[in-house]
Amino acid sequence: MKQKKYSLDKIKSNNLETKHELKRSLGLVDSTSLVAGSMIGSGIFLVTAAMARDVGSAAWILIIWLVTGLLTMSAALSYGELAGMMPNAGGQYVYIQRAYGKLISFLYGWTVFTVIQTGVIAAVAVAFANYTAVFFPSLENEIFKIGDNFTFTNKQVLAMFSIGLLTYINTKGVKNGKIIQLVFTSAKLIALFALIIFGLYVGFHTDTFATNFTNMWDASKTVLNDNGTLTITKLSGVALLGAMGATIINSLFSSDAWNNVTFIAGEIKDPKKNIPRSLFLGTLIVTVIYILANVAYLALLPLHGTPDGSIMQHGIMFASQDRVGAAAASIIMGNIGVFVMAGLIMVSTFGCNSGLILSGGRLFYAMAKDALFFKQAGELNEHDVPAKALWFQCAWACILCVSGRYSDLLTYSTFASLLFYMLTIGGLFILRKKEPNTERPYKAFGYPVIPILYIVMTAAICFTLLIYDIRNTGLGLFIVSLGIPVYYIFLNKKRD
Numbered sequence: 001m002k003q004k005k006y007s008l009d010k011i012k013s014n015n016l017e018t019k020h021e022l023k024r025s026l027g028l029v030d031s032t033s034l035v036a037g038s039m040i041g042s043g044i045f046l047v048t049a050a051m052a053r054d055v056g057s058a059a060w061i062l063i064i065w066l067v068t069g070l071l072t073m074s075a076a077l078s079y080g081e082l083a084g085m086m087p088n089a090g091g092q093y094v095y096i097q098r099a100y101g102k103l104i105s106f107l108y109g110w111t112v113f114t115v116i117q118t119g120v121i122a123a124v125a126v127a128f129a130n131y132t133a134v135f136f137p138s139l140e141n142e143i144f145k146i147g148d149n150f151t152f153t154n155k156q157v158l159a160m161f162s163i164g165l166l167t168y169i170n171t172k173g174v175k176n177g178k179i180i181q182l183v184f185t186s187a188k189l190i191a192l193f194a195l196i197i198f199g200l201y202v203g204f205h206t207d208t209f210a211t212n213f214t215n216m217w218d219a220s221k222t223v224l225n226d227n228g229t230l231t232i233t234k235l236s237g238v239a240l241l242g243a244m245g246a247t248i249i250n251s252l253f254s255s256d257a258w259n260n261v262t263f264i265a266g267e268i269k270d271p272k273k274n275i276p277r278s279l280f281l282g283t284l285i286v287t288v289i290y291i292l293a294n295v296a297y298l299a300l301l302p303l304h305g306t307p308d309g310s311i312m313q314h315g316i317m318f319a320s321q322d323r324v325g326a327a328a329a330s331i332i333m334g335n336i337g338v339f340v341m342a343g344l345i346m347v348s349t350f351g352c353n354s355g356l357i358l359s360g361g362r363l364f365y366a367m368a369k370d371a372l373f374f375k376q377a378g379e380l381n382e383h384d385v386p387a388k389a390l391w392f393q394c395a396w397a398c399i400l401c402v403s404g405r406y407s408d409l410l411t412y413s414t415f416a417s418l419l420f421y422m423l424t425i426g427g428l429f430i431l432r433k434k435e436p437n438t439e440r441p442y443k444a445f446g447y448p449v450i451p452i453l454y455i456v457m458t459a460a461i462c463f464t465l466l467i468y469d470i471r472n473t474g475l476g477l478f479i480v481s482l483g484i485p486v487y488y489i490f491l492n493k494k495r496d
Contacts, residue, residue: 184351
């Protein structure tokens, strides 16, 4: 009898386990919020300073943001077709596997884990901590230092704590993550529109905008030397194209993570329709906001400046710690504007990381189901969430918070993303040929011209980055290639 009772209990237990599955509980508003919320983090408030130093032209800066928006939207429209064909958890990992096989899809998943997703999470968490330090200067204090190149501060502790907290919240069910995403995305969209409206109103009552657009096509690169002097080099022709190709990594980073919604396809209602729609709506909203925000910056602050002096003397180019958004807010509201903007960016980065953390775990869950990731990552907890996958992601992102600087995390995570965006969109052509009769509820807009243009332009950007920043881009390529032996380790383990 005891043996029989044990067997019945075991059967009941197994039946209970099989009931844990991903629930389709996210609608169009939720998925659009995830697209926009994952894109808007810290970049829009920071990177225009670096872009100003790299090209020194108001017109070219706006052109770069416009090109970034068009590239992002064209990629999103192409992904819509793949999302409609394969509305499953894992998103881009699944698309690549269908087009190229398991090795290439594993390299993507491996790179997402080691660089792309976790690198962006770490960079956004570092930005969150940087702006929290505006309110709590003690966060700048060192805990310990190793040599001249490594300093561990309270800010890094806060960055890691924020990742851990958001991971914990997301392990308690997709509903919690959905609520955080909606609230924080709504808050930062409202705040950004307020910055744009008041910025344009105040700025257009001065001559700053007109001054910035005098000789607006004259480009130059400005370098701050160790002795405090500036070296200014005029740019034109090939040199200008090279500088634009290198600095566009900044705006591309600010517009990245739009594809995260595909990772959680298994939890979206009517994914064949809602994922393509959310990709288009989310990227369109963010593109418009980013361009208008940069117009507002140019209306409020001089483009050119010097490292010393007042906020206006710093200009966009030398905004304190590259905090262009904070400098713009201070022109609108005075000194309190710095704190208002710091609070906004804290909200923005916290909400952004909530979406990144929510979606990333689903990709590693899909990999584990293919026996190409840690087995535990393929398990769902009592809230139907891949909690262990989320904690694996959390652990590595925290390590990157300690080891990487914001600018480095930005470069190698975005470069790796671009490589796989090209590869995925190339999969459109492969699948159209291999599977001509597969149902496609949505077909890529402008196929084949727009997908081809995206691949060509992105390849040119990646080539330029390899020339101008070989250290970080080379590191990205090394990490991708390191995934090859790791793949065969998982493969052999699966056979055993």
